[in-house]
Amino acid sequence: MSRTPHHPTREQIELPMVLDCLSDPTRLAIVYQLAQQERVSSELRCGDFNALSGKSNLAYHFAKLRECGLMQTRIVGTSRLMRLRREDLEARFPGLLDAVIKSAAKDADRLQLMSECDVVEVD
Amino acid sequence: MSRTPHHPTREQIELPMVLDCLSDPTRLAIVYQLAQQERVSSELRCGDFNALSGKSNLAYHFAKLRECGLMQTRIVGTSRLMRLRREDLEARFPGLLDAVIKSAAKDADRLQLMSECDVVEVD
């Protein structure tokens, strides 16, 4: 297990990879939830997404989201804290992330996004 | 060959399908070129994209773009005229298409988009 997962630099973020990442319902739900959380803490743990799929499948999607530059992972103890790379994405593709998140919000009932109460805040 | 290709209604357009369609470099180039063309005529023929790939492969991508609701095809003689479903997309996912096209324009050198002069206008 590498100490720090690999992340692309801002300039290495590619549009087709980002769109492909966002096109998967599970990953879109992850990104959406991270965006919702931004108002509160901007970071979530892997376990906060357990309602979406099994652990190993989530790890697969987390890796994809990291590799395409959508999110960043920080290791803290036995947990990994993840956040959206908002600034980098906004610099590379202005308005794109917001447009996707707003579109997802509009279709929240169609997409199997987690409900707000599925995310339990740790005190 | 069916007389009129199938197109989804506005409400049937789904976000993951649209993002998946746009994540393919060939399809992104098609959409980009259609967007560029909008200033002039808003419609292009299949043959105008021959520089991107072979005919049968293009037909495959055209079908995907139609099925996800990104573009509309109109049969005229032996040609098919295609245009972006801008209004429908704007109604379903406000700002999304523009954000993608602007992002593609920013990365025009990385993405193998066709140069303007590859598209030959018919008098």
Add this chain to the structure above:
DNA sequence: TCGATAGTTCAATAAACATTGAACATAGGA
């Protein structure tokens, strides 16, 4: 030091995808 917790990695599987060429369908012009 032992056990529990949090995630990742690996191998296997089935499904979806992009690409190719050949065959086909349709319409227009000589």
Add this chain to the structure above:
DNA sequence: TCCTATGTTCAATGTTTATTGAACTATCGA
């Protein structure tokens, strides 16, 4: 009516993808 131009459809191929469970690694607390 035949030939050509324009695209689509079909079958075959190899690649990528998502998903699963089992094995593994690392950290924390008792």
